[in-house]
Amino acid sequence: MDEIKFIYFDHVGTLVYIKKDLPTIVYEVLKEFNYNFSFLEVKRAYDSAENYWERKYLKARYKWNKNIAYDYYSFLFDELGIKEHLDEMIEILYNEWHKRSGASVYPDVIPCLNYLLMKGKNLGIIAQTILNEEDFRKERLRKEGLEYYFSIVITTASIGFEKPDVRLYKKAIELTSYKPNEIMIIGDNYDLDVKVPLSLGVKAILLDRKGETKYDCPKINSLLEIDKFIK
Incomplete structure (x- = not known):
């Protein structure tokens, strides 16, 4: 061995779980302002806004900020034909997403991270997010109590490639100065997290919390099982 x-750890689904996704939060905010769209209508507008974001900002590697957020949500609301209360709703979505999402750290995360640091391992995150590294540290990791565990934080917005693009994982390898193995x-x-890294010679582990996967790859059901792969 x-x-x-x-x-490296993935973020959502690996370290934290989200009780409400963005389409659900947008749907609820619209309800608060007495807009009665169906969830399906909101989801379609969200999907269009995601495509708009990818075309206009992601490939050009723009950093997520309030102006871009305003443009993104304005596009989403325009898809729904909404012209009123834009500033108020966008302010809520920009400032309160994390709180409203109910993002919580899985119980096995902190014990796992402490164990790995005790073993002298260097830790990083590869997060699929529209936030740049600085904002992700501040708006996500700091609020989750995870900020100081990771020496390298990679966000897909900062790198400019979405998972599972091989260029994202090649950059992740390069940033560590270690060999893939x-x-x-x-x-x-x-x-998204395992297939491409395995092809690059990285030791990729599938975290299957429900024990339901049938993929033939290294896997664990809890982060507390990681010790069997660590010298």
Whole structure:
């Protein structure tokens, strides 16, 4: 077994769970302002806004900020034909997403991270998010109590490539200064977090919390089982 020197974690679904996704939060905010759209209508507008974001901002590697958020949500609301209360609703969505999402850290996360640091491992995150690294640290990791565990924080917005783009994972490997076989990546989605890293020679582990996956790859059901892959 090669000695693992650096370990990357996926974020949502691996370290934290989200009780409400963005379409649900948008749907609820609209209700608060007495707009009676169906959830399906909101989801369609959200999907269009995501495509708009990818075309206009992601490929150009713009950093998520309040102006871009305003443009993003304005596009979403325009898809629904909404012209009133834009500033108020966008302010709520920009400032209160994390609180409204109910993002919570899984119980096995802190014990796992403390164990790995005690073993002298270097830790990082590869997060699929529209936030740049600085904002992700401040708006996500700090609020979740995870900010100081990770020496490298990679967001897809900062790198400019979405999971599972091989260029994202090649950059992640490069940033560690370690060889692929000295790096581990842990995530809860085989196609997004595991398949491509395995092809690059990284020790990728599928976190299958429900024990339901049939993928033939290294897997664990809890982060507390990671010790069997660590020297």
